[in-house]
Amino acid sequence: MAQRVAVNDAATGGASRRVSRVRVAVRLRPYMEAHDDKAEGPCVRGLGPQSLEITNWRNAMETLHYQFDVFYGEQTSQQEVFLSSVKPVLPHLLNGQNASIFAYGPTGAGKTHTMLGSSEQPGVIPRAVREVFHLVREREEESQDWEYSVGMSYLEIYNEKVLDLLSPGSQDLPIREDKDRNIFIPGLTHTPLTSFSHFHTVFLPASLNRTTASTKLNQRSSRSHAILLIKVVRSQQSPPHRQQTGKLYLVDLAGSEDNRRTGNQGLRLKESGAINLSLFTLSKVVDALNAGGGCRVPYRDSKLTRLLQDSLGGSAHSVMITNIAPEYKYYFDTFTALNFAAKSKLIVNRPFVRETVSSSVPGKRPRDEQGSVGTAEPHHKKVKGGHKEGQEGSRPSSPPVSSVLDRLLALEKLMMGTPERERLNLLKTVAESRKEIQELKEKQKELESRALQVREANSIAGPQPQDPALKNSLPQLHRKQSTAARPKKQQAVVSPLLVSQELAAVKKPVLCSTVKSKQNGEALGGKENVAGDECALGRDWESRLEPAVLEKSRQHILEVLNSGSLKELKALQLIGDKKAKLIMGWREVHGSFSQVEDLKNIEGITVKRFSSFLKVGVVPSVKLSVFTQKQCAATFYCTQSEHAVLNTLFGKKFTS
Ligand SMILES: Nc1ncnc2c1ncn2[C@@H]1O[C@H](COP(=O)(O)OP(=O)(O)OP(=O)(O)O)[C@@H](O)[C@H]1O
Secondary structure (H helix, E strand, O other): OEEEOOOOHHHHOOHHHOOEEOEEEEEEOOOOHHHOOOOOOEOEEEOOOOEEEEEEOOEEEEEEEEEOOEEEOOOOOHHHHHHHHHHHHHHHHHHOOEEEEEEEOEOOOOHHHHHOEOOOOEOHHHHHHHHHHHHHHHHHHHOOOEEEEEEEEEEEEEOOEEEEOOOOOOOOOOOEEOOOOOEEOOOOOOEEEOOHHHHHHHHHHHHHOOOEEOOOOOOOEEOOEEEEEEEEEEEEOOOOOEEEEEEEEEEEOOOEOOHHHHOOOHHHHHHHHHHHHHHHHHHHHHHHHHHOOOOOOOHHHOHHHHHOOOOOOOOEEEEEEEEEOOEHHHHHHHHHHHHHHHHHOOOEEOOOOOEEEEOOOOOOOOHHHOOOOOOOOOOOOOOOOOOOOOOOOOOOOOOOOHHHHHHHHHHHHHHOOOOHHHHHHHHHHHHHHHHHHHHHHHHHHHHHHHHHHHHHHHHOOOOOOOOHHHHHHOOOOOOOOOOOOOOOHHHHHOOOOOEOHHHHHHHHHHHHHHHHHOOOOOOOOOHHHHHOOOOOOOOHHHHOOOHHHHHHHHHHHHHHHHHOOHHHHHOOOOOOHHHHHHHHHHHHHHOOOOOHHHHHHOOOOOHHHHHHHHHHHHHHHOOOOOOOHHHHHHHOOOOHHHHHHHHHHHOOOOOO
């Protein structure tokens, strides 16, 4: 029987310990007159090979800028998408690692076109499978010692049911977890493939089994999430008969749908509900992964996220292609999709090599190659340099701390040939050591994920000011006039926000003068000011406080930051549970905060947020002694949480 063995660094080239960020590409579908009954023009356009802008629904004169790993404009060919985003990850498969490519985006934005394409313009799936066979042939020519086998499974998640597309008429398949917490689907068909043309003969009829229907927004809309699994098993023909398994997940997600526009009713409405719910869970998973700190990741809340567990925060090399449509009628879906894509690029996976060594005849396959198939994962426990699979509610863990492991091994060795009573005592010590290892692992895992987050947050470019030369060379966006509709509540919650830099700059003096002119007594108000402006949030309020008082308050905050418990941190204004945990993590990784400003290094604490924090943190602590109520209201431009503070302090309702 095959057993899992350690994979040394030489075998993996050190890759087993590598961290791999989810690569996010955005593809803009060509503008289609047919999709734009009001002839409003596009609401989104590319700015460069990695950036794009979309009209700001809050202010029709502004645009929001986004930066991704790659941006594919309307003219990008299927070949270009494949070559730059997909082909580079495929060699990992032949080295026993997993990879996933998934297409995300609103209905009708081009996901199926990207993944499947047509006979004239084949998409990612046929190109990737062809390339896998090409790589296999190359490897076989290089060495006779390794034999390769390729196979496929194909399923859809329709109305929260897992259906086998290679076995039409099959019932909802269960998703199981083995003792090592690997996800697999017992009973899912696994078909061995001999060549690319063989793949075609199996795949084409199976894809016709996928549930599609016509909606108002797409004549042939996918009503399910489709997952194609290509498995490559690489077996060594001579001792020690190593065997590596790499899996490629090719995922065409169903599109998010606004049923007011799709006009869905009855069955379509039910399908749409299931689609939207699973995509919402996907978004929650991404949020939880970004929050880090051991917070529960709700993989189990939908079948989609359960099956994609490996691709998000797991052990796969992942590429997300977000498809968007340029027409105004897709505006809010596009906006939501871009925000989802922006937060997904923070996710970090930890790919590693999966290898077994067969102690028996070569060719005899271990359990997960024999039939349970599906997305069964190998047993990671004994994979050195890798990580045990991210358990439900946690991220993949780190290798144990070696000193404790050594102690444990020494103890176990000592136990051999020890009298019964002493052996029992030793067993107890071993149990305690195991517990200690577990705790250390958890601690290390938490620290690693926090350190990663800080690094990622620092390295990922935020919104970039637009290059004026580039701006002039591009045609202007057709701007919808101020009648831009308000977003749905749910969409408004997903806050990006990458406000156009130069436009923000233009606004500053206006807000400054507003602040000054209102100092004579009126409370600041009006929605215009709620855009968060550096100037309004500026240092003016600080200069009105006694320097000594201000310094004392800052010192107090600094003390709490450096030595406060979780509870004490949460007691600071605008610091919730998540931020408090991030602060504690930062403290553990970097040591003390030398100044309050160091807070800006924490993920999610922007300059604006920091200013608000300081303001509401300092002012209540000096009990507003230097301000009258009117001055305070006039001087401060208030966010919602600041309102709460002011209302509490004055026992009066501030309305703006
Ligand atoms: N890059 C592109 N170039 C040309 N046509 C495209 C492109 N992207 C999409 N299309 C066309 O747009 C239409 C909708 O695309 P598609 O069916 O792929 O959308 P989808 O996102 O998969 O939608 P749904 O989620 O409803 O299944 C199709 O007619 C498709 O051929």
